Amino acid sequence: TDSRATVAATLAPDKVLIVYLSRTNNIKAIAEIIHKHVGGKLVALELVTPYPQDYRTTVEQVARENETGFLPALKTKIDSIQQYDVVFVGFPTWGMQLPPPVKSFLRQNDLSGKTVIPFNSNAGYGVGSSFQTVKELCPDSKILEGFTTKGGVERDGQYLVIKGQRADEVKREVKKWLQKLNVI
Numbered sequence: 001t002d003s004r005a006t007v008a009a010t011l012a013p014d015k016v017l018i019v020y021l022s023r024t025n026n027i028k029a030i031a032e033i034i035h036k037h038v039g040g041k042l043v044a045l046e047l048v049t050p051y052p053q054d055y056r057t058t059v060e061q062v063a064r065e066n067e068t069g070f071l072p073a074l075k076t077k078i079d080s081i082q083q084y085d086v087v088f089v090g091f092p093t094w095g096m097q098l099p100p101p102v103k104s105f106l107r108q109n110d111l112s113g114k115t116v117i118p119f120n121s122n123a124g125y126g127v128g129s130s131f132q133t134v135k136e137l138c139p140d141s142k143i144l145e146g147f148t149t150k151g152g153v154e155r156d157g158q159y160l161v162i163k164g165q166r167a168d169e170v171k172r173e174v175k176k177w178l179q180k181l182n183v184i
């Protein structure tokens with residue numbers, strides 16, 4: 001697309017990694033919007049042992065994992081992370097924190113010297129400590145201003161909401177943010 005061609009001059013697409021965790025696909029939708037603008041490699045984080053389907057059980061498991069600092073094993077392996085200069089990291093807010101699998105990802109992959117750009121969606125309670133934790137887990141990276149927007153409310157049976165009109169709105173928000181960061 002045109003926007004992608006324009007971006008090529010700013011960010012070399014082969015230097016961009018977009019990695020994300022998404023359970024009900026809101027973050028996936030945002031990741032795809034970012035990808036349309038900057039290109040690069042788009043990777044969904046998958047777990048060796050996926051979380052349960054049931055929302056409440058998952059909330060309880062995540063709370064325990066956050067308490068104990070448990071880092072779930074990832075099925076997704078990034079080959080040669082060194083090849084990337086810019087890493088977008090996308091995640092929902094879980095228990096007002098960075099989801100454990102994203103903690104696993106940042107622990108297991110050395111992003112020092114790279115530009116790290118977080119993006120988030122949540123049920124309306126904000127990013128919590130998640131952006132701060134990204135900073136703490138990437139002490140030697142350049143962290144740019146993150147993006148956040150309201151996603152679904154799984155508790156109330158509201159799953160993917162970034163579709164239709166809401167997707168158009170989020171597309172505009174994402175574009176504005178990327179322009180502000182000077183990456184497009």
Ligand SMILES: Cc1cc2nc3c(=O)[nH]c(=O)nc-3n(C[C@H](O)[C@H](O)[C@H](O)COP(=O)(O)O)c2cc1C
Pocket residue numbers: 021022023024025026027028055058059062091092093094095096097121122123124125126150151152153154159160
């Ligand atoms: C285990 C779990 C915990 C959550 N905790 C929060 C929270 O603390 N604050 C909040 O605003 N939303 C919370 N949510 C809602 C998600 O952040 C929100 O639905 C988000 O848009 C989901 O993104 P996804 O569709 O990419 O999975 C939680 C969802 C799950 C599954």
